[in-house]
Amino acid sequence: MTRPYWNRALETMPRERLEKMQARMLREVVERAYRKSIFYRDxxxxxxxxxxxxRTLEDVRKLPFVDKAAIASTYPFGMxxxxxxxxxxxHAATTTTRHIVPIFATALDLDHWAERCARILWMVGLRPGDFLQNAFRFGLSTGGVGFHLGAKRAGIISIPASTGGTDRQIDMIMDLGVQGIAMMPSYALYLGLRAQERGIDLAGESSLKVGLFGAEPTSVRMKRRLxxxxGLEAFGEYGMNEFLGPGMACQCAVKHGMHAWADHYLVECIDPATGEPMAEGEPGELVWTWLNAEGTAVIRYRSHDLSEVTWEPCPCGRTHPRVRRISGRNDGALSIGGYIVYPSKIAHxxxxxxxxGTFQVILDSVKGLDCFTIMVEPEKGAEVDPVRLAGRLQSAVKSYVVCTPMVHVVPRGSLGLVGADPPYRIIDYRRSSGRYGGAEGE
Structure with a gap:
């Protein structure tokens, strides 16, 4: 029987020892950030x-929070x-402006990243010689890179498929006997439906056994459908570009929350309104500190993700805290095709x-994939060529927020937003479809 843990000593370390380790690492990273980072020193x-x-782990509360706007102000080298x-x-994280937040990774950071992701891949059941078809994006965002590094570390065969080329992806799954996939759940749904259109039953005919799904909100119902x-076991994983995610947290076989690796990160849960800590198991906003970072300082970062944190013992034997299902966000950000998009950025x-003049953003889901549409009204008195304006706006939005919308110019007054403040409306039909709903036990 193969070993159940990638690193038993660290994954099952008693809470007291983990917190002692975290306190030491917190002191070290704060001191290093103070000396080396212009932003944190100021x-x-x-x-x-x-x-x-x-001096102690509780002293983290003395440190001020940082958020997306704060780190955006550090461009390009402040962190x-x-x-x-x-x-x-x-690598890079997006912001509410056109600038990225550069995430600088040293050789040690990349080694830690590989270790975190190897731990996750082992935890969900992949083993040396298995194929992992990694369809997260490769590029400035960190999505695909982490599991590619982790697979190599664990002896798992990494297929850096990235997104797109769906028929080719299906062919590789079938022809190579792929055991594991890593991708956005919406793309996994599209892939499965496309296979059915081709007369291929992935559940009955493929070798798939494990799916790692992240980068966008996913309901329990969606995971069951996948x-x-x-024909696989679906696991939720969590990561942010600011912290070289993925690899921050993932479900074990018990699936009562995602284990957050306490030897790499400190996760707090706070009252979003007051910033005060929530009692263990109570819902709040997640705040993260990258404890063993060498290249980039990210300390007490408000994620705006709403969840709960518990240290209750897990039947799997792992002792690291668990983050429950992400129930939403408290900053109005939208998840579109795995990207975080701020309405204020579209407004800019x-x-x-x-x-x-005014505009309306409509989000929907077709065959599991996000559809992003913008309806635009001309300003009063403006004479426009609707087709030309729609094309210019589509290019501009894509340039700023990465996602490509369908843009329609409609007659002034038809949206019912003239004089509105702010001059836009967000309609998200995906929320009524059950894709983003939640359930107990996750």
Whole structure:
């Protein structure tokens, strides 16, 4: 029988020892950020905080929060806390502006990343010699890279398929006898439906046994549907570009929450309104600290993801805290095709076009894939060519937010938003479809 843990000593370490380790790592990363990061040094000085003030794990509450807007202001080098000669890879997180947030990774960071992802791949049941077809995106975002590194670390055969080429993806699953897939759940649904259109029953004919799904909200019902459609066991995973996700947290076979690796991250749950800590198991906003980072400092980052954190013992034997289902966000951000998109960013694009008045964003799901539509009204008195304006707006939105919308220019007044503040409306039909719903036990 193969070993059940990738690293038994760390995965089953008693909570007391884990928290002692976290306290030491917190002191070290705060001191390093103070010395090496311009942004954090100024932040802590303004707050009257010195690294020597951080002695215990509870002292993390003395540190100010940071959020997307704060880290966006550090562009391009403010969060870096190592010499540039040590950087081996640069990834990026999106912001509410057109600029990215560079995430600088050293050789040590990449080694830690591979270790986290190897731990996850082993936990969900993949073993040396298995194929992992990795259809998360490869590029500036961290989606595909982490599991590629983790697979190599664990001896699993990585197929860096990325997104798209669905027929080819189906062929590889069937012809190679792929055991595991990693992708957005919406794309997995589309892939499964496309296979059915081709007369292929992945559940009955393929070798699939494990699916890792993340990068967008997913309901328990959606995971069950994927399990039935693809003939595999569906696991939810969690990660953010700011922390070199994926690899931050993942479900074990018990599936009562996602284990968050406490030897790499500190996760807090706070009251979104007051910033005060929530009692264990109570819902709130997740706040993350990257404890063993060498290249980029991310300390007390407000994720705006709403969930719960518990240290209750898990029947799987792993002792790391569990994050329950992400029930939503508290910053109005939208998840579109695996990207986080801020309505304010779309509004900023519209402001670049004086002939544009109000607009409406419509999100829907067709065959499991997100559909992103923008309805635009001309400004009063503006004479526009609807086709030409729609094309310009589509290009501009894609440039700023990555996702490509369908844009329709409609007569002024037809949206019922003239004089509205803000001058736009968001309609998300996906929420009524059950795709983003939740259920107990996850």
């Amino acid at each position: 932040l802590y000085r303004d707050a009257g905080i010195m690294p020597s003030d951080i 870096r806390m190592c010499d540039q000669a040590k950087v081996r890879s640069l 399990a039935e459609l693809l 694009v519209m402001e670049l076009f004086p002939e544009v």
